[in-house]
Amino acid sequence: MIRIDEIYNNTFWPWFDQNRPGTRVYHCEPFGRSDPDSVINYGRDDIPELNYTFFFDQEPINLARHKATFEQVKFFACDIEWHKPAEKKHLVTSEKDSDTIREICELYGYIPLYYFFHGWAALDWYRGYDKTFLMTPPEQRTITKTFIAPNRIVAGEREHRLLMLYHIFKYGMTNNWISCPAVCPAENISVKDAIKPLTKIYSDIEEVFAAQQLPIDFPNETDHPMHSCWLSLFGESAESLLYLVTETVATGQRLHLTEKTFKPICLRMPFIIVGTKGSLAYLRSYGFRTFNEIWDESYDNEPNDIQRIEKISWTLRALDAVSIEEKQRLFIQAQEVCEHNYNHFYNGGFEAILWQELNEMLNEF
Numbered sequence: 001m002i003r004i005d006e007i008y009n010n011t012f013w014p015w016f017d018q019n020r021p022g023t024r025v026y027h028c029e030p031f032g033r034s035d036p037d038s039v040i041n042y043g044r045d046d047i048p049e050l051n052y053t054f055f056f057d058q059e060p061i062n063l064a065r066h067k068a069t070f071e072q073v074k075f076f077a078c079d080i081e082w083h084k085p086a087e088k089k090h091l092v093t094s095e096k097d098s099d100t101i102r103e104i105c106e107l108y109g110y111i112p113l114y115y116f117f118h119g120w121a122a123l124d125w126y127r128g129y130d131k132t133f134l135m136t137p138p139e140q141r142t143i144t145k146t147f148i149a150p151n152r153i154v155a156g157e158r159e160h161r162l163l164m165l166y167h168i169f170k171y172g173m174t175n176n177w178i179s180c181p182a183v184c185p186a187e188n189i190s191v192k193d194a195i196k197p198l199t200k201i202y203s204d205i206e207e208v209f210a211a212q213q214l215p216i217d218f219p220n221e222t223d224h225p226m227h228s229c230w231l232s233l234f235g236e237s238a239e240s241l242l243y244l245v246t247e248t249v250a251t252g253q254r255l256h257l258t259e260k261t262f263k264p265i266c267l268r269m270p271f272i273i274v275g276t277k278g279s280l281a282y283l284r285s286y287g288f289r290t291f292n293e294i295w296d297e298s299y300d301n302e303p304n305d306i307q308r309i310e311k312i313s314w315t316l317r318a319l320d321a322v323s324i325e326e327k328q329r330l331f332i333q334a335q336e337v338c339e340h341n342y343n344h345f346y347n348g349g350f351e352a353i354l355w356q357e358l359n360e361m362l363n364e365f
Helices: 004-019 063-077 099-108 117-125 160-170 196-200 205-210 234-238 259-266 279-284 305-321 324-346 349-362
Strands: 023-028 039-042 051-056 088-093 111-114 145-149 240-246 271-274
Touching: 004 023, 004 039, 004 051, 004 117, 004 349, 023 063, 039 063, 051 063, 063 099, 088 099, 099 111, 117 259, 117 349, 145 160, 145 234, 145 305, 160 196, 160 205, 160 240, 160 271, 160 305, 196 205, 234 240, 240 259, 240 305, 240 324, 259 271, 259 324, 271 279, 271 305, 324 349
Parallel strands: 023 051, 051 088, 088 111, 145 240, 240 271
Antiparallel strands: 023 039
């Protein structure tokens, strides 16, 4: 098991020091920061660094927001003493098939490499929950809701969550476990103001949100706490047919899943992912299964970002309309897939795939 907060110190830097001496390795620290002041590096003073690598793997890249960080790495990597430019520059990210990565590699001359950082993060953060008594066993659950949908950061680059909430509110799906802040905790902007630009997509979005009493909190919660690195909401999840995962990225050409996708897997639940096109297929490539034999997953193939959310809405509305008895039956029907995913996560199958991928990535340097 890789401790995700030590992956650079204990996994990557020792490998470079042993196998690719003469490479300087950059990453952002502490965990979660991506500003220019967070960039640190490893390197050896006795060898002229001919190559360098930047690990920008903790979050998706936004070229406008992160340009200063890339400029900082470029400045640090200038070999003033040796007067010799790097022979190879690699950029390691956690997003795949990405137009953004192609653009930034062309701009800075990087060779792109990839591994599933957030897969390792999920394995680390959610370890041990299979040896607790926090979750009601699936066979003992009584399903009374269609879905649980936590939403914390909803503005800026996460405004797709507001679009998903628009459909939930407009089509009367509020009798489910939902959260939504009144003020986005990351962007410090009210939801009322955040939805204004979205009127160009849905002219009635302000009216729909005005009918809601925000914030919407889960029981015993206030201020929408950050739950990324642990599991929670066990009671609410146990009452829900599925977990509606509103991923960090849901627009543009790229594949990028985070620990959020693994929460329902660890909670032994079905899920629908509000993500980019191909997110379900991407997850299946790591040995997990999804629920196309139980409900419509054609949304995963929809290239238009707005229409993909609309197709998810159609699926949710169809499931929300069925009886409580039918929801219970669907939950039971989904358990074969849920158990496969749970066991694949906790019994080493997923980790073995990630370890092979990581080693293959390293050998490309």
